[in-house]
Amino acid sequence: MAGTVLTVTSGKGGVGKTxxxxxxxxxxxxxxxxxxxxxxxxxxxxxxxxxxLENRIVYDLVDIVEGRCxxxxxxxxxxxxxxxxxxxxxxxxxxxxxxxSDMVRLAEELRAEFDWILIDSxxxxxxxxxxxxxxxxxxxxxxxxxxxxxxxxxxIIGLIEAEEKGPARLIINRLxxxxxxxxxxxxxxxxxxxxxxxxxxxxxxxxxxxxxxxxGQPVAMDGKTRAGEAYNNIARRLCGxxxxxxxxxxxxxxxxxxxxxxxxxxx
Amino acid sequence: MAGWxxxxxxxxxxxxxxxxxxxxxxxxxxxTDLSPAQLEEMKNELLAxxxxxxxxxxxxxxxxxxxxxxxxxxxADIPLKASARKR
Numbered sequence: 001m002a003g004t005v006l007t008v009t010s011g012k013g014g015v016g017k018t019x020x021x022x023x024x025x026x027x028x029x030x031x032x033x034x035x036x037x038x039x040x041x042x043x044x045x046x047x048x049x050x051x052x053l054e055n056r057i058v059y060d061l062v063d064i065v066e067g068r069c070x071x072x073x074x075x076x077x078x079x080x081x082x083x084x085x086x087x088x089x090x091x092x093x094x095x096x097x098x099x100x101s102d103m104v105r106l107a108e109e110l111r112a113e114f115d116w117i118l119i120d121s122x123x124x125x126x127x128x129x130x131x132x133x134x135x136x137x138x139x140x141x142x143x144x145x146x147x148x149x150x151x152x153x154x155x156i157i158g159l160i161e162a163e164e165k166g167p168a169r170l171i172i173n174r175l176x177x178x179x180x181x182x183x184x185x186x187x188x189x190x191x192x193x194x195x196x197x198x199x200x201x202x203x204x205x206x207x208x209x210x211x212x213x214x215x216g217q218p219v220a221m222d223g224k225t226r227a228g229e230a231y232n233n234i235a236r237r238l239c240g241x242x243x244x245x246x247x248x249x250x251x252x253x254x255x256x257x258x259x260x261x262x263x264x265x266x267x
Numbered sequence: 268m269a270g271w272x273x274x275x276x277x278x279x280x281x282x283x284x285x286x287x288x289x290x291x292x293x294x295x296x297x298x299t300d301l302s303p304a305q306l307e308e309m310k311n312e313l314l315a316x317x318x319x320x321x322x323x324x325x326x327x328x329x330x331x332x333x334x335x336x337x338x339x340x341x342x343a344d345i346p347l348k349a350s351a352r353k354r
Contacts, residue, residue: 146286147286147289147290147293150290151290151293151294151297154294154297154298155297157337158297158298158337161337180283182281183281183282183283183284184281184282184283185283186283186286186287186290187283190283190286190287194287194290194291194294195337196334196336196337197337
């Protein structure tokens with residue numbers, strides 16, 4: 001078995017890289033894959049809390065690299081799923097504690113054992129990004145339908161191509177269908193046209209993501225929410241399945257519709 | 268193009284449309300590492316060089332950037348002056 005190394009990156013911070021990594025890892029594991037995710041954000045780790053595994057950290061990525069523990073000792077197994085593991089980042093070090101070749105070596109070891117190795121890249125285009133992209137077989141770029149996020153995504157897409165890890169695929173996160181309909185948010189088509197890369201998923205803005213992050217239970221754990229469904233669809237596309245993009249308009253419930261009819265001028 | 272339509276219908280242009288138009292220009296600058304001022308300068312130099320060899324019609328000159336996927340192409344449409352045709 002030779003697993004695939006997938007790096008999740010974005011350029012800009014705060015667009016949902018860590019949420020995406022956590023949910024894709026969960027969704028792939030739900031699909032029966034053996035998955036490990038690595039938090040590449042040394043000094044600002046968060047993948048552990050988003051996954052709800054923060055209380056189980058003993059060793060971290062830097063401990064592995066500096067030989068203070070064996071690889072297996074730093075792997076935290078998520079008991080909610082059969083085969084999902086996390087390697088957390090160190091919190092008290094900086095990005096220079098790890099080099100791109102360390103990451104390549106680590107990924108080589110993990111490839112033999114896992115179907116998917118997901119790397120959560122930190123924001124920015126410096127060392128942390130270089131570390132995260134070095135071992136990648138493929139990359140997904142996460143963006144929001146918003147000018148600064150799209151611009152930074154374009155920059156990172158160029159850098160991924162320059163590193164010969166392209167073509168990256170695109171996830172548009174936090175799309176608000178009502179704002180798009182009103183003409184006040186870039187549509188998925190607009191973003192794809194601007195960035196000119198393949199779209200692999202659209203995740204609608206969904207309050208459930210906030211709730212689930214509060215609890216440390218990624219929405220993808222069940223496919224019952226809009227965002228959870230979207231992440232599970234992306235995971236299936238990553239595995240080569242053809243899954244149609246979901247209709248983001250049908251969401252409007254009867255109450256919403258009624259209240260809109262009562263209120264002239266729309267919502 | 269949509270501008271006069273917006274004006275006719277009394278609608279303000281959508282903010283998403285503005286975002287897209289602004290991004291188009293920003294991305295060209297970012298990808299080519301060429302600022303609008305540099306582009307203008309290049310255009311002027313280009314015209315100066317060409318007109319040293321053959322008279323051109325400055326009013327009809329159109330130099331633009333076209334996008335094909337993530338590749339960019341500089342398109343120059345430079346009409347020559349009719350009087351330039353000597354036998």
